[in-house]
Amino acid sequence: MSTSAKTAKHRHTDHPDVLPAGVAQGVRDLLEDTPRVAHILGTFPTAVYLSVRESAGGAARTRVFALLTADAIRLPCGLVLGVPSSRICLPDLVNAGPVVLGGGALRLGPHTVTGARTLRTRMVVDGAPLAGQIAEAGARLRAIERARSGLPGLDLPGLLAPALRGRREAQRVSRELVGRGPGLTPAGDDVLAGFLVAATAFRLDTDMLLDAVLDRAIGRTPDLSAQLLRHAGAGEGLPQVQTLLTVLTAARPIGPALDAVLRIGHSSGYALASGVHAAAALAHNAARHRRTVRPSPSTGRRGS
Structure with a gap:
């Protein structure tokens, strides 16, 4: 020797x-x-x-x-x-x-x-995600979907949006994703973890989805993955995800931040980034809706 x-x-x-x-x-x-x-x-x-x-x-x-x-x-x-x-x-x-x-x-x-x-592991963002950043992240993710995704072909924003509005839809999504895929952190769980931590940072209401996911996780996914889902529901995630969230809200090059997330594991990074992207898209749509919907006129105004 x-x-x-x-x-x-x-x-x-x-x-x-x-x-x-x-x-x-x-x-x-x-x-x-x-x-x-x-x-x-x-x-x-x-x-x-x-x-x-x-x-x-x-x-x-x-x-x-x-x-x-x-x-x-x-x-x-x-x-x-x-x-x-x-x-x-x-x-x-x-x-x-x-x-x-x-x-x-x-x-x-x-x-x-x-x-x-x-x-510090709790994700913090200032401002809302930008349309251009969301579009570029989405294009980059679609370009590598077949090679990296454990869940090909899913319209994640379309799948997850109803889960924020109704308990039955939240339960359906949890059945669709929790425990789906092999490994200590299955791809479906990684998508949900990315989505939950980003949605919490962007101040979307995830209570019904989180309850359904954690109920479904008991005995159906590895203990480590279930633990990471609990952390994600509390807004806690990886430093690479924090950087990606920050870049999604700023006019900065998105490639380095996205690539850092994609390097996590074999397919975990892609699944995490896909969940983050879905939450950013829904948060942007929610903010745009709030800007375009005018408040109803008060029925109790004087002189009416």
Whole structure:
């Protein structure tokens, strides 16, 4: 074995006892809650997915969080370490002993991950999406649809618009999309996550759709995907999505922001971007409708 190989092995296995991490705002409560045993759902070079059981409204549910390296996709349920995957081996870390979350830390055998700072994951936009930006994003997405989409041929704005207006339509859309496609985050869920987080940022009423989606998700989609849908419903998403939302409301080149989202996963990025685009189109139409519809004249004016 070469010296460089020995050095690399040493870097991967000799982890410090205390590891500071940024904590996504949506899981800060889990870190501060009563300590409980966490279960490993999946281990990858840049991410370990873990779950804990908790009671919500008298019913037990699974909550998922992720331990992420600095070069991982920054999920809104993540604890993000300050080192990249080239300098730390997450499988070794989580296999070092019992995994316990709570009391202000994540404990992995002899190692402790502490919450050094809170990471903002809630999407914020100033202004409404612009027609030209929406059109360009839509054209770019259509150009790569066949190669990247796990849900080809769907008119997403047409499918999702009724789901914001009626409970029955919201349930129909949830049956159409929740859990559709393979993987830890199926394409249908990614579309819904992109749509929910963007619609919330653009101040569309997603309450009925979110209720239907979360009800449908129980037992029908992976726990990680269900958790990300809950975060999306609270307006929490990825930094790449935040940049895309910002660009959709400004006269700036849309290509770099859209490409950054498209690079997420194999088809997840396309599905996320498609959901964001659908929400932007509906938000633009709603704003245009408000501008063109005049308020009804008051029937109680004096002298009438």
